[in-house]
Amino acid sequence: MTGPRPRPADRPSRGRQRASHSIEAVLTAAVALLDEAGEQALTLRALAGRLGTGVGSIYWYVSGKDELLDRAIDHVLGGVLSAVQVQVRSDDPIDDLRTMAVTLFDAIVDRPWLGTQFMRNIADRGNSLRLYEALGEQTLRLDLTPKQRFHAVSAVVGVVVGSAADLGQEPPEEVLDGAVGRDEFLGRYAEMWRELDAGEYPFMHEIVDEFDGHDDKEQFLAALELTLAGLRLQAGA
Amino acid sequence: MTGPRPRPADRPSRGRQRASHSIEAVLTAAVALLDEAGEQALTLRALAGRLGTGVGSIYWYVSGKDELLDRAIDHVLGGVLSAVQVQVRSDDPIDDLRTMAVTLFDAIVDRPWLGTQFMRNIADRGNSLRLYEALGEQTLRLDLTPKQRFHAVSAVVGVVVGSAADLGQEPPEEVLDGAVGRDEFLGRYAEMWRELDAGEYPFMHEIVDEFDGHDDKEQFLAALELTLAGLRLQAGA
DNA sequence: TTCCATTGTCGAACATCGTTCTATGTTCGG
DNA sequence: CCGAACATAGAACGATGTTCGACAATGGAA
Numbered sequence: 001m002t003g004p005r006p007r008p009a010d011r012p013s014r015g016r017q018r019a020s021h022s023i024e025a026v027l028t029a030a031v032a033l034l035d036e037a038g039e040q041a042l043t044l045r046a047l048a049g050r051l052g053t054g055v056g057s058i059y060w061y062v063s064g065k066d067e068l069l070d071r072a073i074d075h076v077l078g079g080v081l082s083a084v085q086v087q088v089r090s091d092d093p094i095d096d097l098r099t100m101a102v103t104l105f106d107a108i109v110d111r112p113w114l115g116t117q118f119m120r121n122i123a124d125r126g127n128s129l130r131l132y133e134a135l136g137e138q139t140l141r142l143d144l145t146p147k148q149r150f151h152a153v154s155a156v157v158g159v160v161v162g163s164a165a166d167l168g169q170e171p172p173e174e175v176l177d178g179a180v181g182r183d184e185f186l187g188r189y190a191e192m193w194r195e196l197d198a199g200e201y202p203f204m205h206e207i208v209d210e211f212d213g214h215d216d217k218e219q220f221l222a223a224l225e226l227t228l229a230g231l232r233l234q235a236g237a
Numbered sequence: 238m239t240g241p242r243p244r245p246a247d248r249p250s251r252g253r254q255r256a257s258h259s260i261e262a263v264l265t266a267a268v269a270l271l272d273e274a275g276e277q278a279l280t281l282r283a284l285a286g287r288l289g290t291g292v293g294s295i296y297w298y299v300s301g302k303d304e305l306l307d308r309a310i311d312h313v314l315g316g317v318l319s320a321v322q323v324q325v326r327s328d329d330p331i332d333d334l335r336t337m338a339v340t341l342f343d344a345i346v347d348r349p350w351l352g353t354q355f356m357r358n359i360a361d362r363g364n365s366l367r368l369y370e371a372l373g374e375q376t377l378r379l380d381l382t383p384k385q386r387f388h389a390v391s392a393v394v395g396v397v398v399g400s401a402a403d404l405g406q407e408p409p410e411e412v413l414d415g416a417v418g419r420d421e422f423l424g425r426y427a428e429m430w431r432e433l434d435a436g437e438y439p440f441m442h443e444i445v446d447e448f449d450g451h452d453d454k455e456q457f458l459a460a461l462e463l464t465l466a467g468l469r470l471q472a473g474a
Numbered sequence: 475t476t477c478c479a480t481t482g483t484c485g486a487a488c489a490t491c492g493t494t495c496t497a498t499g500t501t502c503g504g
Numbered sequence: 505c506c507g508a509a510c511a512t513a514g515a516a517c518g519a520t521g522t523t524c525g526a527c528a529a530t531g532g533a534a
């Protein structure tokens with residue numbers, strides 16, 4: 001037994017001395033990889049290559065890929081939190097709730113990989129917890145029971161996550177290459193649906209024109225509006 | 238050039254002769270693996286082992302792991318669809334919408350791996366499309382524009398997916414072993430939150446008791462109720 | 475019957491990934 | 505100037521998805 005070597009990734013990085021790579025450099029590079037080519041592009045070897053180091057070095061800053069992803073998410077969520085906190089508060093808590101949810105959604109549109117992995121952190125310490133708190137504080141201004149407030153926030157988060165899950169799934173590489181535009185990509189589905197039997201699929205025929213060339217954000221806003229309307233009703237405002 | 242060997246996974250399995258394994262056997266085994274130990278347990282080698290065949294054989298029925306997952310999902314969604322279609326229709330389309338959404342949610346509770354991967358298929362042909370249609374047909378009975386109907390269904394699906402995303406993330410292995418109960422697991426978070434600064438996190442303190450020992454289904458139902466209330470308002474019913 | 479294309483089966487081999495381990499360099503307080 | 509802590513680097517390992525070529529079984533055509 002050699003005695004437990006001080007497990008890396010534990011110590012709070014006391015003094016940084018002359019480290020050519022800080023943890024922030026690692027996270028920034030990781031986020032860059034995710035932004036450029038999606039979740040599957042975040043490879044320890046690719047990350048090491050970009051940093052100009054070896055794979056093993058990354059394990060000094062991070063206990064493994066899971067923590068790497070967690071911290072990368074927390075990293076970008078820091079920016080989202082700042083954006084949310086900067087926003088002015090109106091006198092309508094529900095309006096503020098909407099504003100904050102939209103900010104969160106926009107961040108996920110910019111970084112689709114956030115959508116799938118967004119739920120990893122919630123409940124843990126960190127920026128996701130602070131975001132949750134920021135949303136929740138708006139419900140404190142509503143006439144609700146604690147349980148209703150809890151449910152309200154999880155409902156709003158659920159709408160964001162549910163809408164973001166749509167965006168999270170990577171297009172089949174054709175559109176990422178730019179060979180096929182996203183509109184054309186969606187158009188193929190629309191065309192497929194138009195060919196469905198009209199008697200068996202009345203609803204699909206009803207909405208296929210809406211789907212064709214639809215706007216993800218408008219779709220999200222509509223869903224958000226429904227739960228906010230329900231919430232306003234519940235709060236008796 | 239040997240001439241393109243007939244790519245498997247293409248042909249519609251004309252006659253099955255004496256095949257010891259049909260595609261359904263493959264899918265059933267895949268679902269069994271997923272049910273028993275979650276998404277990471279579905280390995281081509283594990284699947285081959287369970288089927289008593291070699292890895293290569295699976296590629297005859299399926300083009301790769303992606304299609305395997307897609308078809309496994311569609312396979313179980315078939316059961317969900319049946320359950321949904323069997324349900325009696327009330328005279329209130331929104332009540333029916335709720336019933337169907339709950340059925341879908343319950344299926345995901347039974348199979349948490351469905352939660353994360355649920356969005357893979359939607360929009361494609363298959364049972365997810367039929368489920369989408371079944372939900373949508375309820376909105377045809379409401380006084381809405383086509384666009385509103387489209388948004389309504391995607392909102393309901395979003396609530397289900399958003400709530401299911403909570404369940405999808407596997408607990409950190411301690412609770413899967415049974416060493417730690419799920420309640421105790423959640424309790425740890427509650428305790429962590431209770432230690433947060435009361436001035437900085439007023440909302441977390443407000444809802445920590447609700448979170449401790451909370452019921453996922455109740456949480457989902459509350460979120461669903463909010464969007465359904467908003468929908469009812471929109472339909473002017 | 476004989477032949478051959480089709481329909482399947484099988485597992486070795488390959489590339490890639492996350493992770494571990496060990497060897498080595500660097501820094502700084504004593 | 506030395507040793508402990510800090511930090512880097514990359515070979516090696518096991519697991520995974522996928523490819524490939526060899527091979528068996530089947531069934532109709534010759």
